[in-house]
Amino acid sequence: MHLQVSQVSKSFGEGRDRKLVLETISFELFSGQFMALVGSSGSGKSTVMRLIAGLERPSEGTIHLDGVPVRRPGSDRGMVFQKYSLYPWLTAAQNVAFGLSLQGRGKAEIRERTAYFLDVVGLADAARLLPRELSGGMQQRVAIARALATEPKVLLLDEPFGALDLQIRESMQEFLHDLWKRTGLTALLITHDIEEALLLAGTVHIMAPRPGRIVHTVDVQLDRSDLRHLRVSQPFLELREELASRLRSLDGSLL
């Protein structure tokens, strides 16, 4: 798997209302990598993700997945939104099965894979519950299982834990890290939480707004064997502080 974003710019609007939202964004993502985009609100993080998902088209530049240009949304790029996007009339299991059944897979295969991916996210017991009967964290785990069930080449996560409260967010971060280790998935995570990015991602891109662009890239080399320990370890805290001050100076220079 090789995702290549090269020299991508994006503008919205026409004529005088035209607004440059992204300016020459470039990065690459390879199989098994976990990458994060961090930036303040309005720096165009979601727009990057929507371009990769094929929900928007770049104004300039190209996006290739395994050498094939991205033209439209497809199940090779799974997506998880910040806002709960489960289908409220379907049970957890039916939500996970949704993509498979859209693709017209066989009944037995759907049943088997649904059970497998519900189990992967630790929700085998919740199969028959409706979304409104699930907590926020459980809902996002179902959404992740649903995205994984169609076996995408890359998983796009747009602030998946942004709406959760702090404690649940921490356990979800551990869950996601564990999932990544177990399944070897390739992930692109959007967040405005530096700690979250450093905990989970091997590569962190910092984005600045107006226009949205990547201003700094960090390769994170930390011992991730115990996230709870890592959170309070010295090197982690130092790195976090360094990036936080970078972000602050970006915001400050705009005031």
Add this chain to the structure above:
Amino acid sequence: MARSPALRRFLSHPWVLGVLGILTVFLVWWLVTASGMVDKLFLPGPGAVWLAGTDQFQRGILVADAVASIKRVFIGFAISAGLALPIGIAMGTNRTICHFLEPLMALIRYMPAPAFIPLLIIYFGLEELPKVMLIFIGTFFFNTLMIMDAVKFVPSELVETALTLGGRGLPILTRVVAPYIAPQVLDTYRINMASAWNLVIVAELVAANEGLGKRISLAQRFLRTDEIFVGLIVIGLIGLMIDLGFRFLMRRACSWAN
């Protein structure tokens, strides 16, 4: 005043107070008529209305009238609902179609449907067609515009999720948009059914051989206020039953939305 919890619980049941409200009106009605304050010709008592009703029922008029009115409503409304669904969805999903049709529909919507009756009689005579057409005209535009709105408010995440799961086109319409708007569509139908039911009576008041509205206008000619009351109460009861039917359907089919 010490009120027992049992009584309070009893009173807090939604049906109890509702029935109590209706009974109060009946009681006042009965008191007013029994006291002889009002001429029976203008306001017959509950007993007289009941007798007139059972008499109509025994002669088979009541059922025939009700069936005639209900049939008109159902045919007219079925055509309206059936056409409003695809057109409303098309307007909600396609901007060109929406821009083309919305001003037109918004305009016609504000033309009072009963004002079409003279035209309909000139075009289609006095048979069933003009009455069915009236119900269609009176509900189609509301149905369509309300369904269009429901479609416009489908959260984009739900549609985009389906797109990223490999869905497109018609399956997204039938498997995402349709289930999401189903509760609102049923509610739209329930609300506009009330005006369909109003319109059939109006149409029958103007011209009909049978029907609950026709019976009322006949009763007026012979000053049979008791029969007018029978008509009013039966119309109200049938309307209420249709309303409850829609609510039941909604609770059954869209339990997730409650």
